[in-house]
Amino acid sequence: MATQLSPESLNQIKRLDLRARMIVRGFLQGLHSSPFHGFSVQFSEHRRYHRGDDPKLIDWLVYAKTDKYYVKRFEAETNLTGFLVMDLSQSMGFTGSQQMTKFEYSVCLAASLCYLMTMQQDPVGLITFTDRVNASLPPRSRRGHFADVLAHLSKMTPSGETDLPGCLTRVAAMLRHTSLIMLFSDLLGDPATTLSALARLRHGGHDVIVFHVLDQAEVDFPFSGPVEFEDPETGELFQVDAGGFRDEYLSELDAFRTAYREGCGKLQIDYVPLSTEMPFDKALTEYLINRQSRF
Numbered sequence: 001m002a003t004q005l006s007p008e009s010l011n012q013i014k015r016l017d018l019r020a021r022m023i024v025r026g027f028l029q030g031l032h033s034s035p036f037h038g039f040s041v042q043f044s045e046h047r048r049y050h051r052g053d054d055p056k057l058i059d060w061l062v063y064a065k066t067d068k069y070y071v072k073r074f075e076a077e078t079n080l081t082g083f084l085v086m087d088l089s090q091s092m093g094f095t096g097s098q099q100m101t102k103f104e105y106s107v108c109l110a111a112s113l114c115y116l117m118t119m120q121q122d123p124v125g126l127i128t129f130t131d132r133v134n135a136s137l138p139p140r141s142r143r144g145h146f147a148d149v150l151a152h153l154s155k156m157t158p159s160g161e162t163d164l165p166g167c168l169t170r171v172a173a174m175l176r177h178t179s180l181i182m183l184f185s186d187l188l189g190d191p192a193t194t195l196s197a198l199a200r201l202r203h204g205g206h207d208v209i210v211f212h213v214l215d216q217a218e219v220d221f222p223f224s225g226p227v228e229f230e231d232p233e234t235g236e237l238f239q240v241d242a243g244g245f246r247d248e249y250l251s252e253l254d255a256f257r258t259a260y261r262e263g264c265g266k267l268q269i270d271y272v273p274l275s276t277e278m279p280f281d282k283a284l285t286e287y288l289i290n291r292q293s294r295f
Contacts, residue, residue, distance in 0.1 A: 010111075010150075080122045080180055081139050084110040084149070085171060086156075087185035088128045093158035096217030098276045103158045106184035106213050108280040111150055113182060118146050126152060129167035130160040133174070161234065164189050168197035178205040187212050187260060195263040202267045209270040212260060216277040221249050 049058060049069035057071040092103035100108070114124045123139035126149050137145075137152055164185060171181070181201055187194060187210070201208050217223075223242035230237050257273050264271035272287050 080117075081177060082113070082117050082122060082124045082180040082182060083139070083171075083175070084114060084124065084126045085168075085181055085183045086110060086126070086128045086153070087130075087162060087164070087183075088134060088156055088158055088160075089130045089162035089188075090159050091162070091186055091188055092213075094215055094218075095276065096215050096222075098216055100276055101158070102186055102213045102215055102276060103156075105274075105276045105280055106211065107153050109211060109213075109274075109284060110182065110184055111146070111153075112281065112284055114149050115146050118143060124149070127171060127174075128153075128156060129162070129164075129171075131163040131166070133167050133170050136174075139179075162188065165193040165197040168194070169200055172197070172200040172204055172206075175204065175206065179207075181206050181208045182211065183208065184211045184213060186214055186218075187256075191256065191259040191263060195260070195267070198264070198269060199267055202269060208267075210260070210264055210272065212257070212271065212273045214273075214275055216275050219253070219275045219277075221246050221253075 049071050054071075059070050062068075062070045086103075086106060088103070092106065093101050095101040098105075110126075114126075117124045118141060121141045123141040124145065125139035126135075126137040128134045128136070135152070137149060140148070162185075164187065168183075198208060198210070221242070223246070225242060226239060227242045228237055228239045261271050261273070270287075270291060272283075274283050
């Protein structure tokens with residue numbers, strides 16, 4: 001069954017509170033760069049100073065009034081191009097007791113970022129993949145593009161196996177300009193090969209955020225007694241004694257997440273572990289607040 005966002009979810013995306021909008025805007029503007037700063041270009045507006053900005057662009061008159069650092073932004077400043085890279089494999093269609101599957105949750109996160117980026121006229125593209133790159137929408141910045149992205153995702157149904165490292169490598173080869181890559185996946189597979197593929201994106205000069213989306217049942221393992229599990233991508237069935245297996249499972253999960261957290265840290269990639277238990281708007285806002293506090 002294709003993904004359909006509820007009217008409530010759509011309204012929640014569009015009414016993200018003012019604090020979230022300001023944080024997202026500051027985050028995205030902090031990723032903007034331009035070789036034209038300081039040259040003969042037209043002044044556009046102020047934005048908060050971010051580490052790495054040229055101190056010569058600080059407006060000291062504004063600082064005198066606000067006691068905060070702001071830099072001047074110019075019309076020649078380039079737009080930030082973003083790509084939503086969505087895992088469409090069968091495992092993303094899983095949900096235990098939550099209202100949303102992992103894919104539906106990822107769609108809400110992606111739609112929120114798409115909405116906020118198009119509101120500030122940054123072009124956003126969409127790429128979906130399973131064991132191959134399936135479909136894409138080229139980056140656009142017009143307001144109607146948000147609806148185009150949602151319409152495209154609403155036709156999608158998670159199915160088949162995944163080749164995350166291979167698809168990330170192909171995405172890296174597809175991109176012609178440095179971009180912000182926002183990956184939404186449960187990251188099933190070998191972390192080492194996936195991190196190697198992510199390194200290709202970083203070496204290409206791209207900024208990368210990895211949203212690691214797991215279902216609450218995958219995080220908490222709330223099972224007991226004999227349980228039969230099915231591999232969501234291969235259909236293989238296997239039985240376990242959940243009580244005796246729980247500690248081993250949680251230990252493996254912790255090691256799995258740690259491998260990604262440490263590996264992404266070395267590559268200067270933002271790694272965001274998420275559970276579908278957390279409301280998607282809260283998850284997005286908390287990530288951006290935490291990121292802001294690190295810089």
